[in-house]
Amino acid sequence: MLDRLVGLAMLIVATTVFSYYTIWTLLMPFVDEDHFLQSLFPPRVWAIRIPVILILLASAVVGSFLSVVMIRSNRKKALKAKQGKKAS
Protein backbone atom coordinates (compact mmCIF):
# COMPACT_ATOMS: atom_id res chain seq x y z
CA MET A 1 0.00 0.00 0.00
CA LEU A 2 2.74 2.42 1.05
CA ASP A 3 4.87 1.70 -2.00
CA ARG A 4 1.92 2.46 -4.31
CA LEU A 5 1.55 5.81 -2.55
CA VAL A 6 5.27 6.52 -2.97
CA GLY A 7 5.03 5.65 -6.66
CA LEU A 8 1.98 7.86 -7.08
CA ALA A 9 3.71 10.71 -5.27
CA MET A 10 6.72 10.40 -7.59
CA LEU A 11 4.41 10.46 -10.62
CA ILE A 12 2.63 13.59 -9.41
CA VAL A 13 5.87 15.38 -8.52
CA ALA A 14 7.39 14.53 -11.91
CA THR A 15 4.38 15.82 -13.87
CA THR A 16 4.07 18.97 -11.74
CA VAL A 17 7.76 19.84 -12.03
CA PHE A 18 7.72 19.27 -15.78
CA SER A 19 4.59 21.32 -16.47
CA TYR A 20 5.55 24.19 -14.14
CA TYR A 21 9.09 24.42 -15.53
CA THR A 22 7.95 24.16 -19.16
CA ILE A 23 5.35 26.90 -18.73
CA TRP A 24 7.85 29.02 -16.80
CA THR A 25 10.69 28.84 -19.33
CA LEU A 26 8.98 28.38 -22.68
CA LEU A 27 5.59 30.07 -22.28
CA MET A 28 6.06 33.03 -19.93
CA PRO A 29 8.33 35.04 -22.30
CA PHE A 30 5.37 35.37 -24.62
CA VAL A 31 2.95 36.53 -21.91
CA ASP A 32 2.56 40.27 -21.27
CA GLU A 33 4.17 41.72 -18.18
CA ASP A 34 0.87 42.81 -16.62
CA HIS A 35 -1.00 39.51 -17.10
CA PHE A 36 -2.29 37.71 -14.02
CA LEU A 37 -0.29 34.57 -14.89
CA GLN A 38 3.04 36.38 -14.31
CA SER A 39 2.24 36.58 -10.60
CA LEU A 40 2.32 32.78 -10.32
CA PHE A 41 5.99 32.58 -11.37
CA PRO A 42 9.16 34.03 -9.85
CA PRO A 43 11.53 36.06 -12.08
CA ARG A 44 12.94 33.92 -14.87
CA VAL A 45 16.56 34.18 -13.63
CA TRP A 46 15.54 31.67 -10.98
CA ALA A 47 14.60 29.20 -13.72
CA ILE A 48 18.34 28.99 -14.42
CA ARG A 49 19.66 29.42 -10.89
CA ILE A 50 17.62 26.63 -9.25
CA PRO A 51 18.77 23.81 -11.62
CA VAL A 52 22.40 25.03 -11.43
CA ILE A 53 22.29 25.08 -7.62
CA LEU A 54 20.73 21.60 -7.56
CA ILE A 55 23.37 20.24 -9.95
CA LEU A 56 26.22 21.70 -7.86
CA LEU A 57 24.66 20.33 -4.66
CA ALA A 58 24.19 16.88 -6.17
CA SER A 59 27.76 16.71 -7.47
CA ALA A 60 29.07 17.88 -4.07
CA VAL A 61 27.14 15.11 -2.29
CA VAL A 62 28.17 12.44 -4.78
CA GLY A 63 31.79 13.64 -4.77
CA SER A 64 32.06 13.66 -0.98
CA PHE A 65 30.50 10.20 -0.69
CA LEU A 66 32.93 8.85 -3.31
CA SER A 67 35.96 10.44 -1.60
CA VAL A 68 34.97 9.13 1.84
CA VAL A 69 34.59 5.60 0.46
CA MET A 70 37.91 5.78 -1.42
CA ILE A 71 39.83 7.16 1.57
CA ARG A 72 38.35 4.48 3.84
CA SER A 73 39.24 1.71 1.39
CA ASN A 74 42.80 3.06 0.92
CA ARG A 75 43.26 3.22 4.68
CA LYS A 76 42.12 -0.39 4.98
CA LYS A 77 44.49 -1.45 2.20
CA ALA A 78 47.44 0.38 3.81
CA LEU A 79 46.60 -1.21 7.16
CA LYS A 80 46.51 -4.67 5.61
CA ALA A 81 49.82 -4.09 3.80
CA LYS A 82 51.42 -2.95 7.05
CA GLN A 83 50.10 -6.00 8.90
CA GLY A 84 51.40 -8.22 6.10
CA LYS A 85 54.86 -6.61 6.38
CA LYS A 86 54.94 -7.03 10.17
CA ALA A 87 53.96 -10.68 9.96
CA SER A 88 56.53 -11.58 7.29
Add this chain to the structure above:
Amino acid sequence: MTRAQQTISVFVLLTSLYAAFFLGVVPTSPKIQDDIVPVLPFWALVSFGAYLLFKLGYGVFTFNDVPEAHKELMAEIEQARTELRAKGVSVD
Protein backbone atom coordinates in the same frame (compact mmCIF):
# COMPACT_ATOMS: atom_id res chain seq x y z
CA MET B 1 26.85 -0.13 -33.42
CA THR B 2 26.60 -0.31 -29.65
CA ARG B 3 23.92 1.45 -27.66
CA ALA B 4 26.52 3.86 -26.25
CA GLN B 5 27.65 4.85 -29.75
CA GLN B 6 24.04 5.34 -30.78
CA THR B 7 23.26 7.53 -27.79
CA ILE B 8 26.42 9.58 -28.26
CA SER B 9 25.76 10.17 -31.97
CA VAL B 10 22.17 11.31 -31.29
CA PHE B 11 23.49 13.58 -28.54
CA VAL B 12 26.15 15.08 -30.84
CA LEU B 13 23.53 15.66 -33.56
CA LEU B 14 21.18 17.48 -31.18
CA THR B 15 24.07 19.48 -29.73
CA SER B 16 25.21 20.67 -33.16
CA LEU B 17 21.63 21.60 -34.07
CA TYR B 18 21.37 23.59 -30.86
CA ALA B 19 24.77 25.22 -31.47
CA ALA B 20 23.49 26.43 -34.86
CA PHE B 21 20.63 28.23 -33.13
CA PHE B 22 22.75 29.42 -30.20
CA LEU B 23 25.47 31.01 -32.34
CA GLY B 24 22.97 32.75 -34.58
CA VAL B 25 23.80 30.73 -37.69
CA VAL B 26 20.05 30.10 -38.02
CA PRO B 27 18.21 33.44 -37.83
CA THR B 28 15.25 33.63 -35.46
CA SER B 29 13.17 36.44 -34.02
CA PRO B 30 15.05 38.46 -31.35
CA LYS B 31 12.63 37.41 -28.63
CA ILE B 32 13.24 33.72 -29.30
CA GLN B 33 17.00 34.24 -29.63
CA ASP B 34 17.27 36.12 -26.32
CA ASP B 35 14.71 34.41 -24.12
CA ILE B 36 14.12 30.87 -25.41
CA VAL B 37 17.34 29.55 -27.00
CA PRO B 38 19.65 30.03 -23.95
CA VAL B 39 17.13 28.30 -21.70
CA LEU B 40 16.67 25.18 -23.85
CA PRO B 41 19.53 23.04 -22.37
CA PHE B 42 18.26 23.64 -18.83
CA TRP B 43 14.73 22.82 -19.94
CA ALA B 44 16.00 19.60 -21.56
CA LEU B 45 17.87 18.64 -18.37
CA VAL B 46 14.88 19.30 -16.09
CA SER B 47 12.53 17.46 -18.46
CA PHE B 48 14.93 14.49 -18.58
CA GLY B 49 15.01 14.38 -14.79
CA ALA B 50 11.21 14.60 -14.63
CA TYR B 51 10.93 11.81 -17.22
CA LEU B 52 13.23 9.53 -15.21
CA LEU B 53 11.30 10.24 -12.01
CA PHE B 54 8.03 9.51 -13.85
CA LYS B 55 9.35 6.21 -15.16
CA LEU B 56 10.57 5.21 -11.68
CA GLY B 57 7.30 6.20 -10.03
CA TYR B 58 5.25 4.35 -12.62
CA GLY B 59 7.33 1.21 -12.10
CA VAL B 60 6.92 1.42 -8.34
CA PHE B 61 3.18 2.12 -8.70
CA THR B 62 2.45 -0.83 -10.98
CA PHE B 63 4.67 -3.39 -9.24
CA ASN B 64 2.32 -6.17 -8.18
CA ASP B 65 2.84 -8.71 -5.45
CA VAL B 66 2.99 -12.37 -6.47
CA PRO B 67 1.73 -14.31 -3.40
CA GLU B 68 1.99 -17.79 -5.05
CA ALA B 69 5.60 -17.26 -6.12
CA HIS B 70 6.31 -15.92 -2.62
CA LYS B 71 4.87 -19.07 -0.99
CA GLU B 72 6.80 -21.29 -3.41
CA LEU B 73 10.04 -19.41 -2.72
CA MET B 74 9.57 -19.66 1.06
CA ALA B 75 8.99 -23.43 0.77
CA GLU B 76 12.13 -23.83 -1.34
CA ILE B 77 14.16 -21.82 1.19
CA GLU B 78 12.89 -24.03 4.01
CA GLN B 79 13.74 -27.16 2.02
CA ALA B 80 17.26 -25.89 1.31
CA ARG B 81 17.66 -25.05 5.02
CA THR B 82 16.74 -28.57 6.18
CA GLU B 83 19.00 -30.21 3.60
CA LEU B 84 21.97 -28.06 4.53
CA ARG B 85 21.34 -28.56 8.23
CA ALA B 86 21.32 -32.35 7.67
CA LYS B 87 24.74 -32.02 6.00
CA GLY B 88 26.12 -30.07 8.95
CA VAL B 89 26.16 -26.54 7.49
CA SER B 90 25.09 -23.91 10.03
CA VAL B 91 22.07 -22.03 8.66
CA ASP B 92 20.84 -18.80 10.30
